[in-house]
Amino acid sequence: MTTIENIGSLLLKSSSMSEAQLNEILQIPLEGGQKLAEKMITEELATPDDALKQLCGHLKLDFMKEIPFNDIPIDLVRDLPINYAKQYGCLPFKMEQETLKVLISNPASAKTLDDLRALFNKRIIPIVSSATKIQDAINKVYEKSTAAFQGLEGLKDDEAYDFDEPIDLLEAGDDDAPVIKLVNSLLFRSVKDKASDIHIEPYERDMVVRFRIDGVLYDVFKPPKSLQSAITSRIKVMANLNIAEKRLPQDGRIPIKMAGKDIDIRLSTVPTSHGERIVMRLQDRSNVILELPQLGFSDQALTNLVDLVHHQHGIMLVTGPTGSGKSTTLYACIMAINNVERNIITIEDPVEQRIHGIGQIQVNSKINLTFANGLRAILRQDPDVIMVGEIRDLETAEIAINSSLTGHLVLSTIHTNDAAGAIPRLIDMGCEPFLVASSLLGIVAQRLIRVLCPHCKVPHDPTDAELASIELTRADLGQGRVFKAQGCNQCNQKGYLGRTVIHELLVITEPIRQLILQNKDSGTIKRAAQTHGMKTLREDGAQKVLRGITTIEELISTTQEDI
Numbered sequence: 306m307t308t309i310e311n312i313g314s315l316l317l318k319s320s321s322m323s324e325a326q327l328n329e330i331l332q333i334p335l336e337g338g339q340k341l342a343e344k345m346i347t348e349e350l351a352t353p354d355d356a357l358k359q360l361c362g363h364l365k366l367d368f369m370k371e372i373p374f375n376d377i378p379i380d381l382v383r384d385l386p387i388n389y390a391k392q393y394g395c396l397p398f399k400m401e402q403e404t405l406k407v408l409i410s411n412p413a414s415a416k417t418l419d420d421l422r423a424l425f426n427k428r429i430i431p432i433v434s435s436a437t438k439i440q441d442a443i444n445k446v447y448e449k450s451t452a453a454f455q456g457l458e459g460l461k462d463d464e465a466y467d468f469d470e471p472i473d474l475l476e477a478g479d480d481d482a483p484v485i486k487l488v489n490s491l492l493f494r495s496v497k498d499k500a501s502d503i504h505i506e507p508y509e510r511d512m513v514v515r516f517r518i519d520g521v522l523y524d525v526f527k528p529p530k531s532l533q534s535a536i537t538s539r540i541k542v543m544a545n546l547n548i549a550e551k552r553l554p555q556d557g558r559i560p561i562k563m564a565g566k567d568i569d570i571r572l573s574t575v576p577t578s579h580g581e582r583i584v585m586r587l588q589d590r591s592n593v594i595l596e597l598p599q600l601g602f603s604d605q606a607l608t609n610l611v612d613l614v615h616h617q618h619g620i621m622l623v624t625g626p627t628g629s630g631k632s633t634t635l636y637a638c639i640m641a642i643n644n645v646e647r648n649i650i651t652i653e654d655p656v657e658q659r660i661h662g663i664g665q666i667q668v669n670s671k672i673n674l675t676f677a678n679g680l681r682a683i684l685r686q687d688p689d690v691i692m693v694g695e696i697r698d699l700e701t702a703e704i705a706i707n708s709s710l711t712g713h714l715v716l717s718t719i720h721t722n723d724a725a726g727a728i729p730r731l732i733d734m735g736c737e738p739f740l741v742a743s744s745l746l747g748i749v750a751q752r753l754i755r756v757l758c759p760h761c762k763v764p765h766d767p768t769d770a771e772l773a774s775i776e777l778t779r780a781d782l783g784q785g786r787v788f789k790a791q792g793c794n795q796c797n798q799k800g801y802l803g804r805t806v807i808h809e810l811l812v813i814t815e816p817i818r819q820l821i822l823q824n825k826d827s828g829t830i831k832r833a834a835q836t837h838g839m840k841t842l843r844e845d846g847a848q849k850v851l852r853g854i855t856t857i858e859e860l861i862s863t864t865q866e867d868i
Contacts, residue, residue, distance in 0.1 A: 312345050312356060319353030319410075319435040321394040326413040330360070354435055366412055367432045371761075372396075373798030374442040375498075379449050380527055381405075384424060387447045393417045394439050396446065397425070404428045410436035449494075484535040488543075491526065492570075496563055498525075498797070501587060501628075505540070507533055507580035518797075519755050519804050520628065537574075537581050544572045552576055559585070566590075571655065594658055597637045600630075601805035603845065605838075609810055610749065614638045614716070619746035620709045622696075624721045630753050630806055631718040632657050635692055638716055639663065642690060651692035652679035668694070676701045684708060693717040699735040706736060709744040723842065724750040724811035725831035728821055742813075742821040751808040752842060754855050754863045755801035761793035762800070762853070771857050775847045785851030789858075805854060807846040807863070811839055 316327055333341045341363055350356045354370055361368035381397035382390070390396055394410030395417050405427040409417060412433050422429050434442075491514060495503050500516035512533050514526040528536060538548045544557030559570040567590040574581045597607060613621050621638070623631045636658055643649060643662055654668035654676070664686070666679050676693055677700040683691055684704075696702050696719045709715045721727045727748045731741050765787045772778060790800025811817070811834050820830050835841065840848075846860040 312350065315350055315353045315356035316360060319357040319437075320412070320433075321410040321436045322413055326411070330364070330413060357433065357435060361412070361433045364412065367430075369408065369432050369434045370438075371793055371798060372408060372434055372438050372442040373792065374445045375523070375525075375797045377442070377446050378524070378527065379446060382446055385421075387443065389420075390443050390447070391440060393420075394436050395421065396439055396443050397421075398432060400425075400427070404430050406430045406432055408432050408434050408439050408442065410434060410439045484532060484539050487528070487532070488536060488539050492561065492568075493563060494525070495587060496566070496568060496589075503583075503585040503587070505536065505583040505585075507577065507582060509579055512536075512580075519799070519801055520753060521755075521799075533580050537583065540572065540583055540585075541574065544570075546572070546574070551581055588657055590659070594636050594640055594660065595633060597641055600634060600637055601849075602808055602810075603840070603848070606808060606810045606840070606845075609747070609812055610638070611641060613747045613812070614642050614714070616714055616746055618709055618712045618714055620705060620715045620717065620744050621746050622727050622748045623716075623718045624724060624727045624748060624750045625718075625752060626720065626722075628753070629751055630804075631751070632694075634749065634751065634806070635716050635718065636660065639690070639692060642714075647689040648687060649690040649692070650683045650686055650688045651694070652676055652683060653692070653694040677704055680704045680708070684713075688713060690714045690716070695719065696731075702731055702734050702736050706740050706744045710740070721750070723827070723831065724748040724809050724839075725827040725834065726750075728830060729827050732824065738822055738824050742818045745813045745821075747813055748811045749808055750811075750842060751806050752863050753804040754807050754846060754849070755859050756803045756805050756854055757788055757790060757856060758793065758796035758800055758802040760795040760802075761791045762788040763791050765789040765856075767857060775850060775857055775860055776843060777847050777851075781847075782851065786853050787850060787857065788853045789856050801859070805849070807842050807849060807860075809839055809841050809845065 312331070313324070313327055316322065317324065322330075331341050331345075344363065345356070345359060350359060358368045358370070377396070377398055378400070381400060385397060393414065396408045397405060398408050399406040405421070405425050407418075407421055407429055409431045410433070411417065412431060418429050418431060491503065495516055498516060498518055500518050501520075502517035504515040504517070504522065506513045506515065511530050512528055513524060514528065515522045516525050540559075541548045541555070541557070543559045546555045546557045554573070554575045557572040559572055561568045561570065569588045569590050571586040571588070573584050597610060602610060623634050625631055639649060639651075639660065643660065645662075649663040650666070651663060652666040652668060656665045656667050659665065666674075666683070668674055668676060668679065676695065676697065680691070680693060680701060681704060691705075691708060691713055693701065693705055693715065694717070696705060696717050705715050705717060719727050719730060721730050725748075728741060728745070732738055767787050769779060772781070792798040792800045796802045811830075813821075814837060816833060816837065817830060820833055831841075843860070843864045846855070846864060849855050850857055850860055
């Protein structure tokens with residue numbers, strides 16, 4: 306049974322309150338004359354966090370069990386010494402117009418709140434968390450702050466820098482210019498956080514660095530506006546771009562090595578009204594190319610897909626928006642048929658993964674090496690399988706179709722919302738319906754959807770309305786379990802960890818071929834395919850929700866355009 310001694314012990318373990326402060330709080334009278342200690346004795350308190358949470362509930366204070374330290378702006382801690390933060394167990398959390406939310410482990414410390422109020426000149430809103438969680442968050446936030454701001458004090462825009470290209474980011478020494486260390490730390494953190502893109506965005510009074518992680522953008526850092534010119538120049542020099550040209554867009558590439566990993570960065574700059582905006586796409590060349598069974602396709606779709614890529618001739622298309630994993634699927638298809646008996650040649654823009662045993666051609670518009678011209682050259686190389694990075698125009702489409710009709714298997718991508726939409730897209734480009742019908746083997750439409758973190762996902766009992774939003778009923782639940790995202794340190798408080806594919810596979814059967822010959826619209830073709838067993842993106846995603854792989858909210862946001 307819970308006693309006053311047990312409560313006191315639990316609260317002292319979780320907070321930084323003194324025994325005198327704790328006893329004073331526990332003697333607070335509640336309604337009806339009952340004291341807070343007596344009220345808490347009747348509650349089941351198994352852990353220190355439980356006790357602190359219950360105490361905060363009675364005191365009308367917010368409680369935070371897991372601290373999302375990656376969401377804390379490092380600008381907030383610049384003026385608060387780390388020794389003070391650790392001694393008094395406090396950490397600025399979120400700045401708003403007139404208020405500052407502060408994490409604190411001792412809700413009874415009026416002195417700490419007064420000090421913070423004077424320092425930040427804001428109304429302080431305390432959020433209570435355990436002492437150990439706050440200490441851990443302090444270490445991580447100040448570590449990021451130190452890496453980002455080390456040596457930046459007194460830095461001027463016109464200061465000269467050594468712009469020697471780094472080979473290995475971990476070799477950056479103490480003598481390197483501060484801006485070099487800053488850019489290196491951003492690149493290092495982006496790889497550590499498994500970001501796919503880095504956005505550096507200038508605005509009128511500041512600039513923002515954002516990472517795209519699992520398809521979602523997050524603010525990570527706000528460098529001083531005075532460093533904008535130096536940061537931009539440093540990155541452009543690393544990519545061998547013209548630092549004097551600030552009026553035109555530029556594209557470049559930065560190969561870096563980090564902890565034994567070869568990272569290829571594709572860089573794009575565009576001029577804006579407040580300076581050059583930079584986006585960097587990160588590609589880890591040391592990653593092993595995934596095989597088809599690892600991508601997340603259902604058993605039936607996987608069987609059909611393997612059958613399609615083993616055809617001797619025809620076209621198989623993968624469709625979806627940018628960043629939906631089309632290239633990964635094509636590479637996996639090539640790996641499934643790559644052997645010494647086949648001559649496989651690709652033309653890509655750019656070559657994202659290098660595969661032993663196949664010829665890969667990089668598109669180069671400067672010398673007129675386009676998809677169409679490259680495809681013509683490939684046909685003179687006696688290929689068995691051809692992969693075209695993307696069908697963008699009629700010329701490329703016609704050569705791809707003719708190649709498939711003359712005994713080659715052609716794999717390519719096209720941008721449409723669903724599988725059926727690829728057929729009218731080809732016809733709208735100018736391809737004849739009878740050629741499309743006779744050459745197409747199948748079309749895969751796909752999206753990438755975030756996977757629930759296995760360490761913190763919690764069961765969720767969905768409402769009938771939630772189930773209806775993904776075209777399910779209560780009866781469809783069966784043995785399935787629906788979960789929702791929560792967030793923990795393993796997933797950086799995001800609730801999701803990694804991504805998987807949701808898909809629809811349209812196999813060109815004889816009834817579908819007849820509809821193509823009749824030049825039917827995509828809706829008619831899609832309905833016909835569904836009657837023959839095709840699962841739509843939303844239906845495949847709903848099955849992943851029932852298997853606890855993702856959430857209803859994530860599925861709706863990913864497939865909202867495809868309803």
